[in-house]
Amino acid sequence: KQEVTQIPAALSVPEGENLVLNCSFTDSAIYNLQWFRQDPGKGLTSLLLIQSSQREQTSGRLNASLDKSSGRSTLYIAASQPGDSATYLCAVETQGGSEKLVFGKGTKLTVNP
Amino acid sequence: DVKVTQSSRYLVKRTGEKVFLECVQDMDHENMFWYRQDPGLGLRLIYFSYDVKMKEKGDIPEGYSVSREKKERFSLILESASTNQTSMYLCASSLGGGVETQYFGPGTRLLVL
Numbered sequence: 638k639q640e641v642t643q644i645p646a647a648l649s650v651p652e653g654e655n656l657v658l659n660c661s662f663t664d665s666a667i668y669n670l671q672w673f674r675q676d677p678g679k680g681l682t683s684l685l686l687i688q689s690s691q692r693e694q695t696s697g698r699l700n701a702s703l704d705k706s707s708g709r710s711t712l713y714i715a716a717s718q719p720g721d722s723a724t725y726l727c728a729v730e731t732q733g734g735s736e737k738l739v740f741g742k743g744t745k746l747t748v749n750p
Numbered sequence: 751d752v753k754v755t756q757s758s759r760y761l762v763k764r765t766g767e768k769v770f771l772e773c774v775q776d777m778d779h780e781n782m783f784w785y786r787q788d789p790g791l792g793l794r795l796i797y798f799s800y801d802v803k804m805k806e807k808g809d810i811p812e813g814y815s816v817s818r819e820k821k822e823r824f825s826l827i828l829e830s831a832s833t834n835q836t837s838m839y840l841c842a843s844s845l846g847g848g849v850e851t852q853y854f855g856p857g858t859r860l861l862v863l
C-alpha cells in the first residue's frame with residue numbers, strides 16, 4: 638500500500654530564506670506527483686504537478702523535483718514571504734488514469750516577517 | 751477559472767441525523783471526489799465518481815454513501831451521523847485523463863453532537 642511521508646511536519650523560517658520541503662513515497666510506481674497548498678480552514682490549491690516521466694516543474698518562486706527511483710520529491714521555495722505561510726501537501730497518483738491520490742500529512746510552513 | 755462550491759462551510763448536526771453534503775463544479779469535469787481531513791490523519795478518500803450515476807469506494811467508505819445524478823453535482827450522505835464523523839469534508843473535481851490536477855472546494859466543517 639502506497640504511503641506518503643512529509644518531513645518536517647512544521648517549519649519556521651525568517652522572511653527571504655530559501656527553503657526545501659520534502660516528500661517521500663514507498664512505491665515508486667506512480668503516475669504523477671502533485672504539490673498543494675492549504676490555508677487554515679480552506680480547501681487545497683494545486684501548485685505543481687509532475688508527471689512520472691518528468692524530473693521537475695517550476696512556477697514562479699516554486700520548483701518541484703521528482704526522483705521516482707528513490708521515491709522522493711522536493712518543493713523548493715525561493716525568497717520566502719509571509720504570504721507563503723500555509724500547509725503544503727504532497728500527493729501521488731498510483732494508478733494511471735484513476736486519479737486517486739494518496740496524500741502526505743503536510744508540512745506547516747510559517748514565514749516570519 | 752474552475753469553481754467547486756460546497757453547500758455549507760459549517761454544519762452542526764445531532765447523532766443519528768441524516769446529513770447531506772452537496773458539491774457542485776462548473777467546469778464539466780468528469781471526475782468528482784469526497785475526502786475527509788482530520789488532524790494527524792491527513793486527507794482520506796471516501797468515495798469518488800468517474801461519471802454520472804457511477805461511484806466507487808475510496809479508502810474509508812463505511813458510514814457514507816454518495817449520489818451523482820447530474821454531472822456537475824456530487825452529494826455525500828451520512829445515513830445516520832455519528833460523533834466520529836465530525837471532520838472537515840472536502841470535495842474535488844478533475845477533468846479526467848490523468849494529466850490535470852484536482853480542484854478543491856472550500857470545505858465543510860461538520861460537527862456531530
